[in-house]
Amino acid sequence: GAGVSQSPSNKVTEKGKDVELRCDPISGHTALYWYRQSLGQGLEFLIYFQGNSAPDKSGLPSDRFSAERTGGSVSTLTIQRTQQEDSAVYLCASSSLAGGGRHEQFFGPGTRLTVL
Amino acid sequence: KNQVEQSPQSLIILEGKNCTLQCNYTVSPFSNLRWYKQDTGRGPVSLTIMTFSENTKSNGRYTATLDADTKQSSLHITASQLSDSASYICVVSAQAAGNKLTFGGGTRVLVKP
Numbered sequence: 001g002a003g004v005s006q007s008p009s010n011k012v013t014e015k016g017k018d019v020e021l022r023c024d025p026i027s028g029h030t031a032l033y034w035y036r037q038s039l040g041q042g043l044e045f046l047i048y049f050q051g052n053s054a055p056d057k058s059g060l061p062s063d064r065f066s067a068e069r070t071g072g073s074v075s076t077l078t079i080q081r082t083q084q085e086d087s088a089v090y091l092c093a094s095s096s097l098a099g100g101g102r103h104e105q106f107f108g109p110g111t112r113l114t115v116l
Numbered sequence: 117k118n119q120v121e122q123s124p125q126s127l128i129i130l131e132g133k134n135c136t137l138q139c140n141y142t143v144s145p146f147s148n149l150r151w152y153k154q155d156t157g158r159g160p161v162s163l164t165i166m167t168f169s170e171n172t173k174s175n176g177r178y179t180a181t182l183d184a185d186t187k188q189s190s191l192h193i194t195a196s197q198l199s200d201s202a203s204y205i206c207v208v209s210a211q212a213a214g215n216k217l218t219f220g221g222g223t224r225v226l227v228k229p
Contacts, residue, residue: 004159035219042120042205043160043219091159104150105217107159 002026004108006092012114013082021077021111025094032075033095033105034067038088046090049075082115089113119143120208120220128226129196137223139189139206147209151180151191154203154222163191163204196227 005024013019025032034046045059049069060066064082069075079086089112093105120141129135141149148167152160164173168184177194193200206220 042221043217045217045219093159104162104165107161109157109159 004092004094004106006090006108006111008111009109010112010114012116014116015084016081018078018080019082019113021079021090021113023075023077023092023094023108025073025075025092026096026106027073029094029096029106030072031095031103031105032069033093034075034077035091035093036061036088037091037110043091046077079113082113084115087113087115120206120218122204122206122220122223124223125221126224126226128228131196131198131227131229133196135193135196135225137191137193137204137206137225139191139220141187141189141206141208141218141220143187143208143210143218145210146184146187149180149182149189150207150209150217151178151189152205152207154205156202160205193225196225198227198229201225201227 004026007022011019030051032049035043036046037043047060047067048056064080067077089110091107091110093107095103095105123138146168148165150165151163153163154160163175163178164180166173166182172181179192182189191204203222203224205222207217209217
């Protein structure tokens with residue numbers, strides 16, 4: 001079946017603009033994650049959704065970042081008033097179960113965001 | 117603070133040769149350790165997943181080892197191929213962390229003919 005998909009694949013925006021990044025998880029996966037990968041850096045956890053539970057937002061770097069997941073499926077990561085330091089690849093992953101253990105996370109191809 | 121450190125940051129090997137990548141972590145309490153391969157411009161793909169009770173796990177030419185006492189893991193690539201050129205990321209999951217993962221900075225491997 002289809003894997004995790006993300007759109008757009010590339011986004012160039014001007015400083016101060018808002019952007020929306022979309023993630024379509026694997027059908028039936030209850031857990032969805034957003035990560036950020038800056039140039040030359042490791043992946044940084046941003047936010048985690050599991051079913052109908054309140055999301056874990058502990059990784060969001062500022063209140064300019066927000067995410068929602070509608071109907072337990074598609075998720076949108078919104079960055080308001082973008083700054084140049086927001087430039088990175090934003091990766092989405094989904095898994096069938098959460099709560100530790102071996103539940104493998106399947107990653108999408110990422111959205112490369114460039115803030116000019 | 118939970119951390120995952122990888123070494124070396126990068127290495128170049130000749131096609132057909134073997135190499136070993138290292139990972140040290142301080143994540144506690146430990147749940148499992150994963151190695152991912154990330155090709156340029158792509159999302160990470162899981163190679164192996166090991167819990168504390170597993171010492172070694174193989175996936176084709178990739179063999180991961182884990183020493184939960186010393187909090188060290190290694191990924192050994194045997195008979196490297198050009199397609200092994202990628203970043204290899206060590207990832208550790210803490211217990212009761214909602215499957216939230218802590219990522220190492222990765223080792224960039226370049227296999228030359």
